[in-house]
Amino acid sequence: MRIGEASRVSGVSARSLRFYEDEGLIVPGRFDNGYRDYCRSTINRVLVIRSLLESGLPVRLIREVLPHLSDGPEVGTGPLDADFLAEVRSYRARLADRIAVLSAQQSALDAFLHRARQHGP
Incomplete structure (x- = not known):
């Protein structure tokens, strides 16, 4: 899905999605025309990021913990x-x-x- 639909589905602004990408928190795919392509696992990751940001964790710590989190709707953690x-x-x-x-x-x-x-x- 393109960024507008990803924004609507996730409840996160397109600007925030671009910020998450710039910070290395998500890596959306790309269509041939260069538009971003957000798959379900990326949207799930966006929801995790939003939750962590709402908890007050800074982006620096979120970037560090993301590799230990699952991409599914039930967020689990590996060894930290x-x-x-x-x-x-x-x-x-x-x-x-x-x-x-x-x-x-x-x-x-x-x-x-x-x-x-x-x-x-």
Whole structure:
């Protein structure tokens, strides 16, 4: 299927599909006229990539883990490198730290708004 249909089927923009290709995350086939040809396994890979991006993993880590993932709709993993897993754990810890900071800021704003309601209009 061409890029427009692949975009519609996957729910990922054509621009994102081109980005995934530029980053080496997918390798669509090519028609004789040079147009991209997305097969079902490439669409499945796009769905995995989108899921990983939504989880917050950076493209660099996604590129590293993709060879260990199956292309089917049921994503399974093969053996993953211990260094890679340590890096994902570290990324998750940094994310948890950011969440804690944002939660504290949200609580401070809630307290401010509560006090403002008591003293104002």
